[in-house]
Amino acid sequence: MDEKLKKTKEKKDKRRIILDVAEALFSEHGIDGVSIRKITAAANVDLSLVNYYFGSKDKLFEEVLIRRVAEMSGERMLKLTSVDMSAPPEQVNSQILHNFVMPLIGQDISERIELENYRRLIALVSNSRRWQDLVFKSHYDPVAEEYIDALWQTNNHLTRSDVCWAFSFFLGSLTNAIAKTGRIDRLSYGEALSSDLDCMVEKLISFTNAALRGMPGNFGE
Amino acid sequence: MDEKLKKTKEKKDKRRIILDVAEALFSEHGIDGVSIRKITAAANVDLSLVNYYFGSKDKLFEEVLIRRVAEMSGERMLKLTSVDMSAPPEQVNSQILHNFVMPLIGQDISERIELENYRRLIALVSNSRRWQDLVFKSHYDPVAEEYIDALWQTNNHLTRSDVCWAFSFFLGSLTNAIAKTGRIDRLSYGEALSSDLDCMVEKLISFTNAALRGMPGNFGE
DNA sequence: GTCTATAGCTTGATAGAC
DNA sequence: GTCTATCAAGCTATAGAC
Numbered sequence: 001m002d003e004k005l006k007k008t009k010e011k012k013d014k015r016r017i018i019l020d021v022a023e024a025l026f027s028e029h030g031i032d033g034v035s036i037r038k039i040t041a042a043a044n045v046d047l048s049l050v051n052y053y054f055g056s057k058d059k060l061f062e063e064v065l066i067r068r069v070a071e072m073s074g075e076r077m078l079k080l081t082s083v084d085m086s087a088p089p090e091q092v093n094s095q096i097l098h099n100f101v102m103p104l105i106g107q108d109i110s111e112r113i114e115l116e117n118y119r120r121l122i123a124l125v126s127n128s129r130r131w132q133d134l135v136f137k138s139h140y141d142p143v144a145e146e147y148i149d150a151l152w153q154t155n156n157h158l159t160r161s162d163v164c165w166a167f168s169f170f171l172g173s174l175t176n177a178i179a180k181t182g183r184i185d186r187l188s189y190g191e192a193l194s195s196d197l198d199c200m201v202e203k204l205i206s207f208t209n210a211a212l213r214g215m216p217g218n219f220g221e
Numbered sequence: 222m223d224e225k226l227k228k229t230k231e232k233k234d235k236r237r238i239i240l241d242v243a244e245a246l247f248s249e250h251g252i253d254g255v256s257i258r259k260i261t262a263a264a265n266v267d268l269s270l271v272n273y274y275f276g277s278k279d280k281l282f283e284e285v286l287i288r289r290v291a292e293m294s295g296e297r298m299l300k301l302t303s304v305d306m307s308a309p310p311e312q313v314n315s316q317i318l319h320n321f322v323m324p325l326i327g328q329d330i331s332e333r334i335e336l337e338n339y340r341r342l343i344a345l346v347s348n349s350r351r352w353q354d355l356v357f358k359s360h361y362d363p364v365a366e367e368y369i370d371a372l373w374q375t376n377n378h379l380t381r382s383d384v385c386w387a388f389s390f391f392l393g394s395l396t397n398a399i400a401k402t403g404r405i406d407r408l409s410y411g412e413a414l415s416s417d418l419d420c421m422v423e424k425l426i427s428f429t430n431a432a433l434r435g436m437p438g439n440f441g442e
Numbered sequence: 443g444t445c446t447a448t449a450g451c452t453t454g455a456t457a458g459a460c
Numbered sequence: 461g462t463c464t465a466t467c468a469a470g471c472t473a474t475a476g477a478c
Contacts, residue, residue, distance in 0.1 A: 030254075164405055168408070169425060176390075180350075210437075211428045213431070215427055268472095269445070446477080447474105455467090459465100
């Protein structure tokens with residue numbers, strides 16, 4: 001029984017370690033820039049275990065991509081129900097956008113570190129067509145639609161189509177920001193830091209909020 | 222003489238064809254997702270010509286990335302000098318943002334098609350750290366700084382740091398939009414199309430303009 | 443400049459021992 | 461479950477003929 005427990009634990013550990021190491025390497029080099037050999041070497045496990053646990057390199061990549069989806073989507077949906085839709089539009093927008101972003105950032109420090117590589121990976125995937133259907137169409141779009149409808153309800157001077165454009169720009173800003181390329185550090189001469197997630201989130205929300213409120217509406221505003 | 226001219230022309234043609242085909246394939250699969258063999262096969266030239274003309278696969282990729290930089294940066298700098306900085310802020314912002322975006326879009330239809338693959342490639346590169354220095358730090362940052370300063374001059378209720386955040390979000394929105402992932406098509410139920418560049422540019426500029434004007438400033442606004 | 447031929451290495455995947 | 465050993469294919473790069 002002790003023996004059995006130990007084996008089960010080790011099995012889960014190795015599988016988990018492979019996923020963690022693969023996530024880190026994929027987020028740095030993309031799927032084609034990393035070989036199974038590099039992953040297993042870095043994870044300190046045998047080469048054949050990737051095929052044993054996941055079937056193929058592609059399946060491993062898919063598993064890395066979708067293993068965090070359920071929790072993140074659930075958290076976003078839950079938070080959305082807690083928004084006070086009767087508050088002033090600016091405050092509602094802030095709440096909605098904040099609730100969408102935070103599950104990707106994490107609450108405490110350990111969760112932020114835990115999600116660091118996943119954020120970079122999502123940044124890569126979001127500007128590529130290749131895994132679009134697997135990740136976004138299948139998993140994240142339903143949640144995004146709920147958020148769009150909530151934003152539309154709050155900013156009803158806009159058409160739904162315009163809210164989609166706005167939300168899409170917001171997503172583009174967000175995914176580029178979490179890629180942490182360091183570009184803003186250079187452009188701002190070090191005054192703005194891509195590593196400062198709290199500041200980034202605050203600026204992104206006030207930026208998007210102002211855009212939503214100020215975009216030309218469909219009533220000749 | 223006829224013979225010499227013909228050879229020169231053919232030489233330039235093959236080199237050019239390799240660059241065009243490589244740009245198309247790289248923009249679809251990334252550098253590690255494409256082999257020299259696939260490129261030369263698609264270009265209908267001999268395998269060894271990539272190494273003959275460019276030295277290595279990496280050098281070919283670099284050449285694909287930077288061959289359009291000079292013209293684009295020149296056009297952006299030129300257009301920036303034509304902005305009427307005495308106009309109302311909203312109009313100045315529109316002019317500045319428009320001048321930045323358009324060289325990446327192209328004027329007539331043939332130029333738009335010509336730049337199609339380059340846009341997708343830039344979208345890939347902009348969310349990756351790997352070629353950040355080669356492309357952005359070395360080539361595009363000086364131009365971006367000029368645009369940031371122009372925007373700061375126009376929106377002087379903001380700190381330069383905040384203008385950097387805004388411009389960075391604008392860049393993120395832009396690069397994600399030109400990736401043409403088709404996501405907005407789904408989220409909008411077909412009412413907004415990622416293939417409609419004119420509409421995208423118009424929405425992006427009015428979105429960013431409203432954000433710049435409405436962001437909380439440093440005078441307690 | 444263009445081609446053939448090939449060296450030398452890495453890749454994903456698997457068969458079979460334990 | 462984990463390991464060794466290995467296959468077949470694909471890869472970049474180059475040397476040398478024309």
